[in-house]
Amino acid sequence: MDASELYDPEFRKLIKSKKQTVIIPVGSLEQHGAHLPITTDSDIVTEIASRLGKKCGFIVFPTISYGVSQEHDPFFNVSLEGNTLWNIIGDIDRSVVKNKLKSVIILNGHHGNALSLKLAERKTILQRPARMRKIRFYSYWHFMKHEFDHAGFVETSMMLAISDKVKMKRAKKGLITKGLSEKEIQRINKLSTQQGGFPKVAKNGVWGDPTGATKKDGKKFLAEIVRNLAKECQS
Numbered sequence: 001m002d003a004s005e006l007y008d009p010e011f012r013k014l015i016k017s018k019k020q021t022v023i024i025p026v027g028s029l030e031q032h033g034a035h036l037p038i039t040t041d042s043d044i045v046t047e048i049a050s051r052l053g054k055k056c057g058f059i060v061f062p063t064i065s066y067g068v069s070q071e072h073d074p075f076f077n078v079s080l081e082g083n084t085l086w087n088i089i090g091d092i093d094r095s096v097v098k099n100k101l102k103s104v105i106i107l108n109g110h111h112g113n114a115l116s117l118k119l120a121e122r123k124t125i126l127q128r129p130a131r132m133r134k135i136r137f138y139s140y141w142h143f144m145k146h147e148f149d150h151a152g153f154v155e156t157s158m159m160l161a162i163s164d165k166v167k168m169k170r171a172k173k174g175l176i177t178k179g180l181s182e183k184e185i186q187r188i189n190k191l192s193t194q195q196g197g198f199p200k201v202a203k204n205g206v207w208g209d210p211t212g213a214t215k216k217d218g219k220k221f222l223a224e225i226v227r228n229l230a231k232e233c234q235s
């Protein structure tokens with residue numbers, strides 16, 4: 001259930017009635033080429049969280065729509081520092097515990113957030129009472145088979161499935177790693193996560209090829225991710 005559908009009396013009853021799990025989605029505000037909105041990561045992770053919440057009966061909190069995106073400098077990004085992000089998660093989790101919500105899933109929608117959120121998961125586990133150490137952190141793209149990208153085939157297809165804001169006529173092929181040596185791919189991966197490194201490896205801000213993206217593929221990806229995440233969350 002999305003938090004926007006909950007009112008205080010019902011919410012408090014809901015907390016009391018059974019063990020509730022809360023999803024905290026985390027996105028970003030950053031360039032996604034010329035064809036996708038800068039809110040893309042937040043849009044996708046919000047949709048996945050909402051579907052997962054419905055499927056599993058979890059409560060979905062509003063998305064944290066800013067992330068750690070300095071790797072995109074000088075392309076557009078509005079970023080948090082890594083420690084700010086993990087402090088935000090820590091603060092939210094303290095409140096969650098105070099409200100007697102035992103279990104939390106931090107759902108990540110942006111690669112650059114992963115390190116901070118992993119640390120946030122560890123920190124928040126330790127700040128909780130021993131009987132309430134139920135925190136899990138997932139990056140959603142680990143729950144799909146297809147190789148992930150940035151504003152490429154995967155993200156563009158998923159956006160076509162959930163948004164009418166995609167400008168397909170402006171979609172351009174970006175960095176393609178297929179055919180490169182393992183060593184070169186490793187070098188590119190490393191550089192792309194450093195401050196200002198992304199535009200150095202993906203000149204037009206796109207990693208992958210969005211030109212063949214379809215709504216149908218996007219729907220398939222979303223269904224696959226939600227199905228696999230649900231399995232993981234219920235195990």
Ligand SMILES: [Zn+2]
Nearest residue numbers: 040041150151
């Ligand atoms: Zn993205």
